Amino acid sequence: MTLGASLITVFYCATIFYVVYLILKYVYDRGHILGTIVLMIGFYVLSGLMVYYQLYGKFGLEIINNKYVIVHHAFNWAKYAQTFLVMHSNYSVMAVGYYYYKSKLRESSDKLEAVNARLAAESSMKTFQYTTLSAQVHPHMMANIFSHLKNKVDPYDIELGKQLSELYRLMKFYMEAHHVEGATHILLADEVTALKQYLSIQEKVEPNPFYIKLSCSGNLMRFSIAPTVMQTLAGNLFKHADLWDKNHPAKIDILAGHAGYRITVKNKKRSGPQMMPSHDVGLRNVRIRMEYLFGTDFSMEENQDDDHYELTLCVQRYK
Template identity: 60%
Template sequence: MHLKLKSKEQRHACFWLCYLFYFFAVNALGNGKLSLGVAAITVCYCALIFYAVYFTLHYFFRKGRLLMAVVLLTCFYVLSGILVYYVLYGSLGLQIINNTYTVSSSSFRWSRFIQTFIVMNSNYTIMAIGYYYYVEKLREFNEKLAAVEKQLEAESNMKDSQYTTLSAQVHPHMMANIFNHLKKKITPNDPGLASQIGEIYQLIRFYMDAQDVAGASKILLSDEIAALERYLSIQEQVEIDPFYIQLRCTGNLMRFGIAPTTLQTLAGNLFKHADIWDREHPASIDIVVGHRGYMIHVKNRKRPGRQTMPSHGVGLRNVRKRMEYLFAEDFSMSEIQDEQSYELTLRVEIVKN
């Protein structure tokens, strides 16, 4: 039967318990009057020194707060010295411990007191420092190992993505030839439809560039908005009933970037789940660019009755992941909804150190 200690607390408790019996056995060889209770009190004091030093190093020294670490350790050693004095020579009723374990007489001598204090504190201080550096080295090793694993995973995913993209890629020239041929055939009879075919080709090119692994991962807000307007204009010809989506933009759209097809994903969700056919309550996409970043706010009424298309949240999860990849902690995304309405807010605020 194997005893498995899963948590760090269990391993520490087991160590100090084993150390208690070791401490008792070693010191009982030279002092037959030593009891297990006295040994337990002494080991608890040793553990107090160990954890006081370790946690001071962990929470202050590791973060560069050297002065605070020195002040705390100084205060601890002063209190520890006072405790040792009163246990050995004070009137706390612990002379029985002194007479049976620590000292042979209760007369105070600085040399004996300093010797006892240094022995009790230095050993476990050194032990705590050694354990702290062991934990730090282990943490650094685990972080490097995790970084290597993530890099290998990213490289593997990149190869898979490249293969998938290349295998599914349609050459733009072939697409251009097909659409140009259709435009020439249709233009004499239906110029509006021919223009729509040209817009569809431009939108397909935009999607192909966005999905190209070797392409840009970030484009200007102005380019993304132009693609969204092209998408909405095509949908106006596709949808049987007129829809109402207000697109409002303020600020300098040339200042900041965005992940390609982000706005198309948000607009696509409106066509799937929103009530966009009510003229009195149109859906809205507001893009506000400020000094440090921009905000995208989508607001709509929910489609009444049963949803015609199920919502799996895949599109929004992809948007969040791509934007977090580009902007990390500078990006945030929040949702507010009730039974009748839904709001989505994306914020990019560049914080410079």
């Protein structure tokens, strides 16, 4: 066999190895078994034709026999099959073995990455937990102070004692909602209860009466929400809405249906320069937290003109 024939043979054997391996990697790996079978059969048929041409074609005989062409070279099935199997079996088996070796290596690498990611997450969780617990020293102390003041005030001013009690419960709700190991979901009904406490406290704090109409319909016990979302939406009303027009109150509508719920906030914009600038931090956090909990089941839309603003949050479990 000439040097040229040897180079062609090595190149062709490498082609067999890599074609089989690539079919397994990019087709079989994705679960396309029928596609793998079709491609394998197609490749072996094409390769078989090339083997036939090399054995019985003039160009192939010239390469192998160094231009000494055998006249009337009859076709022989046994010789053809033997040559075909010798050229394909070893390199196909090697390609299959290499594929499984790479698969196991990739699987081990993925497991190692998963372990490292879990260790990193646990380390971050401990850091966040420490930070959160440290940050709660001050609110916890304040909650104890409110409780102490309530006990002192109750005998002299029952209404003020109730207000202090509402402050204590609301502060406790916030502390539990922002605890690292706390619940990520709470019942929509509990969130509405906390919102009512928040509005009740604001009625005592605000110097002028404000008008926010809260309406709920449907079974709020069937669905969950991220804690403090409603308080964030109400807080934005106190920052940016005109809440002092009795004829045009701000509205918070909560509608629970069969497969989800919708929260709509409508308000008249405050005229003149804004007292507090908007950085969209609160609404951005609401979006991120709700998308984290509900994924594509959650949507959030804003609509506004020069005088009015509308925000709609929707959680729909079955689309």
